[in-house]
Amino acid sequence: MNKLEKIAVYPGSFDPITLGHIDVIKRAIKLFDRLIITVGNHKAKNPLFKINERIDLIKKSTQSFDNIEVLSSKRLIVELAHQKKAIALIRGIRFMSDMEFEFQLAWMNRHLNAEIITVFLMTDAKYTHLNSSIIKEVSEFGGNIDDFVTPEVSKELKKKLK
Secondary structure (H helix, E strand, O other): OOOOOOEEEEEEOOOOOOHHHHHHHHHHHHHOOEEEEEEOOOHHHOOOOOHHHHHHHHHHHOOOOOOEEEEEOOOOHHHHHHHOOOOEEEEEEOOOHHHHHHHHHHHHHHHHOOOOEEEEEEOOHHHOOOOHHHHHHHHHOOOOOOOOOOHHHHHHHHHHOO
């Protein structure tokens, strides 16, 4: 019997990628044969890193995994998922407060393409307080972020915020 490859898409701004994101990635690759990490350009978030810089940081931070692809897209995520033959979208959850927004996204994506399911993965408790905005702010004021990001991200953040 020919087994179909199970592919998932993990969308986000990843500005920058944190160890919380990496934790979700580790969980997702246990469930799926291949994971496509998709970097979005959310202009309202006023990103610090350009898309190509974020892609490069993700690739460096996930180089130990062999079943990951990293790319960007300006399309609806369900359109990209359909094109890539993905069966699922991955969404990381930290707190219950994330759920309202995440449910809105999941229901809209389901409306747009009911064939693609949303899988919610909780991050490890030690990363629940993390998000990219907090990491950038702590780094900007000289705080130590090394416990929350990969060494590559820490180095690039320090360079960028000098």
